[in-house]
Amino acid sequence: xxxxxxxxxxxxxxxxxxxxxxxxxxxxxxxxxxxxxxxxxxxxxxxxxxxxxxxxxxxxxxxxxxxxxxxxxxxxxxxxxxxxxxxxxxxxxxxxxxxxxxxxxxxxxxxxxxxxxxxxxxxxxxxxxxxxxxxxxxxxxxxxxxxxxxxxxxxxxxxxxxxxxxxxxxxxxxxxxxxxxxxxxxxxxxxxxxxxxxxxxxxxxxxxxxxxxxxxxxxxxxxxxxxxxxxxxxxxxxxxxxxxxxxxxxxxxxxxxxxxxxxxxxxxxxxxxxxxxxxxxxxxxxxxxxxxxxxxxxxxxxxxxxxxxxxxxxxxxxxxxxxxxxxxxxxxxxxxxxxxxxxxxxxxxxxxxxxxxxxxxxxxxxxxxxxxxxxxxxxxxxxxxxxxxxxxxxxxxxxxxxxxxxxxxxxxxxxxxxxxxxxxxxxxxxxxxxxxxxxxxxxxxxxxxxxxxxxxxxxxxxxxxxxxxxxxxxxxxxxxxxxxxxxxxxxxxxxxxxxxxxxxxxxxxxxxxxxxxxxxxxxxxxxx
Numbered sequence: 128x129x130x131x132x133x134x135x136x137x138x139x140x141x142x143x144x145x146x147x148x149x150x151x152x153x154x155x156x157x158x159x160x161x162x163x164x165x166x167x168x169x170x171x172x173x174x175x176x177x178x179x180x181x182x183x184x185x186x187x188x189x190x191x192x193x194x195x196x197x198x199x200x201x202x203x204x205x206x207x208x209x210x211x212x213x214x215x216x217x218x219x220x221x222x223x224x225x226x227x228x229x230x231x232x233x234x235x236x237x238x239x240x241x242x243x244x245x246x247x248x249x250x251x252x253x254x255x256x257x258x259x260x261x262x263x264x265x266x267x268x269x270x271x272x273x274x275x276x277x278x279x280x281x282x283x284x285x286x287x288x289x290x291x292x293x294x295x296x297x298x299x300x301x302x303x304x305x306x307x308x309x310x311x312x313x314x315x316x317x318x319x320x321x322x323x324x325x326x327x328x329x330x331x332x333x334x335x336x337x338x339x340x341x342x343x344x345x346x347x348x349x350x351x352x353x354x355x356x357x358x359x360x361x362x363x364x365x366x367x368x369x370x371x372x373x374x375x376x377x378x379x380x381x382x383x384x385x386x387x388x389x390x391x392x393x394x395x396x397x398x399x400x401x402x403x404x405x406x407x408x409x410x411x412x413x414x415x416x417x418x419x420x421x422x423x424x425x426x427x428x429x430x431x432x433x434x435x436x437x438x439x440x441x442x443x444x445x446x447x448x449x450x451x452x453x454x455x456x457x458x459x460x461x462x463x464x465x466x467x468x469x470x471x472x473x474x475x476x477x478x479x480x481x482x483x484x485x486x487x488x489x490x491x492x493x494x495x496x497x498x499x500x501x502x503x504x505x506x507x508x509x510x511x512x513x514x515x516x517x518x519x520x521x522x523x524x525x526x527x528x529x530x531x532x533x534x535x536x537x538x539x540x541x542x543x544x545x546x547x548x549x550x551x552x553x554x555x556x557x558x559x560x561x562x563x564x565x566x567x568x569x570x571x572x573x574x575x576x577x578x579x580x581x582x583x584x585x586x587x588x589x590x591x592x593x594x595x596x597x598x599x600x601x602x603x604x605x606x607x608x609x610x611x612x613x614x615x616x617x618x619x620x621x622x623x624x625x626x627x628x629x630x631x632x633x634x635x636x637x638x639x640x641x642x643x644x645x646x647x648x649x650x651x652x653x654x655x
Contacts, residue, residue: 132383133421135164140205140422143198154186154201161205169353169384174212174391182208206422212387213414218371218396220247224342227260227306227314231341232373233332233363236320238349239375241271243401244317245278246409247345247373252284257312262287262302264295264335265319275317282406285311295319295331299339316341324359329366336367343370345398348385350374356385360393369393374412375401386417453555457515460547461507464500503543505533518544 139160143153158179165175185204222228230247232240244261251257261279263286265271272289279286287302299316306314316339321328336344346369348356363369372393374386377400390397397412446459470476507515509532514520521529521544526537533539 132164132168135167136161136205136422139164140198140202143201151187154183157201158183158186165384165387168387171354171357171384171388171392174388177391178208178212181211202422206418209418209421210414212391213417214390214396214412215414217411217413217415218398219411220251220343220345220398221370222251222255222257222313222342227303227311228343229303229314229316229339229341230343230345231316231318231336231339232345232347233318233367233369234320234347235324235349235359236268236322238320238347238352239401240320240347241265241275241317242278243347243373243375243399243409244275244315245282245284246401246406247399248279248284248313248315249282249406250409251313252282258285258310259313259315260285260287260302260306260309260311261315261317262298262305263289263317264298265317266293266295266298267319271317271319278406285309296334296338299335303339324362329362332363332367344368345371345373346395347373347375348389350376350383350385350400351379353385354388357388357392360389360395364393364395369395371396371398373397373399373401378402378408383421390414450554455547455551455554457507457510457518457547460550461504461515464504468497468500502533502535502539506535506540506543509533518547 139157143157161182162175162179165178166172170178182201182204185208186201220230232244234240241263248259248261252259261275261284263272263275276286276289278284287298287305290298290301293301295318302314302316305311316335318332318335319328344367346360346363348359350356352359360369360372372389372395374389374397377386386397386400389395400410400412402408402410442462446462449455449459467476506529509529510521514525514529521540523537526540529540530536
């Protein structure tokens with residue numbers, strides 16, 4: 128979503144950080160480019176104007192011009208103002224009210240209200256162990272109520288039985304009553320939308336609000352609609368009084384301007400963002416983390432959280448035991464590739480690692496994209512169990528059969544086998560050098576550069592036990608990484624070698640290895 132903006136701002140701020148001292152003209156020229164980049168990203172004009180004015184006010188001052196590295200100070204000011212524009216602190220759904228807490232979903236037709244209602248219900252039931260009831264108030268759109276019922280069945284969420292002929296306000300009142308009788312903690316009302324804002328729609332929303340007395344009114348807006356989404360938010364807020372925003376399709380290729388403008392224009396927090404089609408692909412909106420991503424500083428905390436959700440703790444423990452013995456077969460490699468796909472693929476992971484966002488294009492040019500993972504998994508699945516356990520069996524005739532079965536060729540199979548050999552060698556090195564082995568040394572070197580005294584988080588030089596680190600410690604870890612230079616746009620990852628972008632030193636293994644399969648490292652929090 129923010130890739131174009133990230134590239135533009137990254138190059139502008141890189142030009143500043145290379146300077147020894149900055150004049151007012153330098154700052155003005157850079158801010159002119161920042162203004163242009165934000166306008167091209169479809170951010171509202173008045174929001175851009177106030178943003179650049181605030182940055183200029185703070186950047187052009189005696190304490191900045193006398194600083195050792197004033198360029199870095201400007202980057203920090205832009206970063207802080209970006210966080211402020213996005214809302215400062217993240218705000219989740221407020222459930223502090225007598226049960227059942229009523230959450231009313233509003234928005235235009237096609238913005239994703241019904242799917243988002245089911246995603247929120249799934250999130251509340253799995254993460255917060257709430258008993259949720261969903262009710263469709265959309266009596267106009269054909270099969271809207273049936274769609275919600277099917278989504279409820281898919282996610283194992285209760286839905287209100289449909290009674291034909293009832294008005295939306297009556298359905299809302301019945302849903303609240305049914306939630307009280309059924310002992311539900313939360314009731315989600317999926318209201319009807321229109322293709323545009325009209326008077327009957329607003330009157331209906333106001334009537335539903337009166338009858339159901341919602342604690343949260345969430346406006347669902349498609350982030351690809353650009354500036355029109357800002358006008359939409361303003362209109363709904365004036366007539367119904369929204370408490371927060373949910374942006375859908377944040378995984379699309381829109382320019383991100385709506386996300387940056389809506390919070391600034393309405394004053395209402397963006398609470399959740401939809402980042403994919405799956406039921407689990409709904410994330411809390413954290414302004415600081417989004418600002419870090421936009422400026423290419425990475426987002427280690429979100430990456431760890433995503434890993435915690437997607438990694439099976441038992442599989443990770445079994446993998447660790449095999450690694451300790453120096454064993455790593457093709458089934459293990461397939462598991463690693465699947466876990467990386469679940470975490471958003473190579474692009475998703477690299478976008479969250481400090482200084483690595485700019486590597487995505489280079490990797491794609493080298494053929495290291497997420498389609499490659501799919502092809503590699505297909506090759507492994509086309510093998511017999513014996514071949515996966517012992518790749519040495521793969522002679523020419525077997526490779527021909529596997530190539531036909533996976534729709535690839537012998538060259539692709541040879542590349543996969545070469546990558547597996549390199550990773551297997553790494554496993555042996557990791558398992559063979561005492562407790563921690565090579566990984567301990569690598570992480571110890573990285574920790575030393577981060578100023579953590581040779582031991583990541585005091586874990587004796589090995590990988591930190593992330594299951595015992597609370598979010599505040601993770602935030603502190605990221606700040607230390609930034610202070611050590613890992614977070615600077617284009618800064619690369621120290622401790623991993625010296626090729627451009629910091630991707631060397633991985634033992635020659637292509638990226639999916641990342642030192643033994645980054646997503647499958649033991650010690651991550653258990654799956655919830």
